[in-house]
Amino acid sequence: MTGEPGKQKGVIEVVVTRRKFLTAGTLTAGAAFASSCLSDGLETNAESAPHKQVRTGAQTGYDVGDCPVPVRVQVSVTEPVHVMRGGIGASFHTISSTLPGSEPNGSSWSGSVWGGNPEDADEQHWNELFRHAEWLGMNWCRVELEQRMYEPKRRIFDWDNSEMQVLYRILDWAERRGVDIFLQQMWGNVAWNSYPGNAEDPIRRLRSAPCSLSEWAYGIGELVNHLVRTKRYTCVSWVAVANEPGHDNFSWWQDSDMRSVPFTPALKAVREEFDRRGLIVPISGPDRTDLPELKPEEVDFDAYIGAYDLHSYNAVFDSMSGEYNLTEAERRMRQWAKWAHARNKPFFISEFGTMAYGRGHTDAGPACYQSGLKNASLVARGINAGVDGFNRWSFTNRGDLDGQWQLVRTWDTGKNRLLNTFSPQPNAYYQFAMLSRFVPKYSAVLATRVEAPYLEEDRKFVATSLYTPKGNLTVVLVNESDQAANVTLEFTGLPATVRMHRYAFTKEDEDRGDVDLQPQNSVDVSDVLPLLVERMSIVVYSTYLLNSSNPGVIAE
DSSP: OOOSTTOOOOOOBOEEOTHHHHTTSSOOTTHHHHHTTOOSOOOEEOOOOTTTTOOOGGGSSOOOTTOOEEEEEEEEEEEEEEEOSSOEEEOEEOBOSOOSOBOTTSOBTTTTOBOOSOOTTOHHHHHHHHHHHHHHTOOEEEEEEOHHHHOSBTTBOOSSSHHHHHHHHHHHHHHHHTOEEEEEEOOOOOGGGSOTTTSSSHHHHHHBOOSOHHHHHHHHHHHHHIIIIISOOSOEEEEEOSSSOSOSSSOSSBOTTSOBOOSHHHHHHHHHHHHHHTOOOOBEEEEESSOOOOOGGGOOOGGGOSEEEEEEOOEEOTTBOSSEEHHHHHHHHHHHHHHHHHTTOOEEEEEEOOOTTOOSBTOOGGGSHHHHHHHHHHHHHHHHHTOOEEEESOSSOOSSSBSOOOSEEEEETTTTEEEEEEEEOTTHHHHHHHHHTTOOTTOEEEEEEEEOOOOTTSOOEEEEEEEOTTSOEEEEEEEOSSSOEEEEEEEEOOSSOEEEEEEEEOGGGTTOSOOOOOOOEEEEESSEEEEEEOTTEEEEEESOOOOTTSOOOOOO
16 A cells, blocks of 8 residues: 555544434345334434444444344345456565655655565465465465565666565465466566656655656566566566556656656557567556546557556445445445446456544554445455455555555564564455455355445445355345344345355454354355344455365365
8 A cells, every 4th residue: 555645534423323323225125124113213323433434333323222223135046247367365475675655644755555464585484474375375466576676776677686586476476376366567667667766765766757758668667577578477467567646745657747647558558568579467447546436538558558456545334434335345346347348348446445533553443344344345346346356455554654555464563574474464354355265266146135224424234245166155134233134134046055154353352353154154155044143343255164174265
């Protein structure tokens, strides 16, 4: 995650209670049950909590006593609406050199794309890290680097330094495990190709676009040629050439005045360089943040890319004020996916996370329970909207640069060194696992419909369903609300009775680093399954029987 340093988003969450719940209009048949539990009264509260201006926990959602909300989920097993061309994973960093630009609040101009990894020769710790990646079932991962690593001087290439060895180690693992790699050059960070006036200042050099596009493209061509031909990696599936271009107030694609430089000529230059070399690896773009609305008149780069990708950090629950809510995020993702698919190209969310609960320096907001719940909802909604792959920021992270974004704790922020033993980041690790462990790459998305009596401004109940290449079935249920849900899960088109296993991550697991994600129970399903989904929880029903000792499913 390398957004604008130190930037915070103020948000307000609305509390919806009692009678307002009943005014949602025509409800499902089960609403009669819910209404018997409700009493009169109407309250709304737009007051923000004192910390981070966010209302969480018992302050949010429906005040309907102990009565669950009636929800109907319909899954059509015979109606695949889309086949994902990727999967779910998280960012690997390869940059170990300290990058410049500490802000007064402790944030960094380079975001948190550097550090937090073992040394390149530290076999034990790398194996430990890869065991976590395999347990999570990560199968579509963004791997980030900078041009300085391999071309510190014009046309002088260094393929053997320690940072490149880290890159090879990650790609070797991906090659062995069948993981698709989204290779990301973040920026140049080289004096020899900076805009005039940018070379000497380390921050300006980092933020500079390349002065010579042809030389910059030549270097990327050399890199990809080295990886796919010399090293013979087949896991490098996509290449993105610059991180988050197109912004004036922050960006790593700027001129001598620190203003954004047009990006389409860069995509054109790299595509032509690849074509000159006969490299068929597709380029992805525009790699912008923060999930901008599609404006077809601004898409002048389609001829040069083989995939579309964007980043999302600022989406918030529908009950909160902010830049855009989850319903709007889903609309935008559907818009971009439809556009990309019409051109036979995938659409990826190549970075996602949550800033609404805090960020910067050592802030734990990105890893808090509410952030993970929102992330799960974003992914579930995105799957339904046609997104082909998701990359969480980030797998490893120092946690003391622009917030605690890590899924795995590797860094001792107090002693400024690598931890002896790596461990799950509470909340973030397990909430991510509820999505990633059961979704092998290239899964088919099934038509899934949710009927529930929520208002436009309420937190929602979200569901998505997937059918894997070998016929396994997984249903992901995300209850954003502060109220439990009585769910009727209906399947149409199941060819036979299937045994499904229930997994859950609930508020009882909040802030724990030792959650045991064992199947809670197993049930034979042929058409209808009644179940309870706890408040603010993630529940998965899957034909996969995965004990906590089993790795996640990367591919079939």
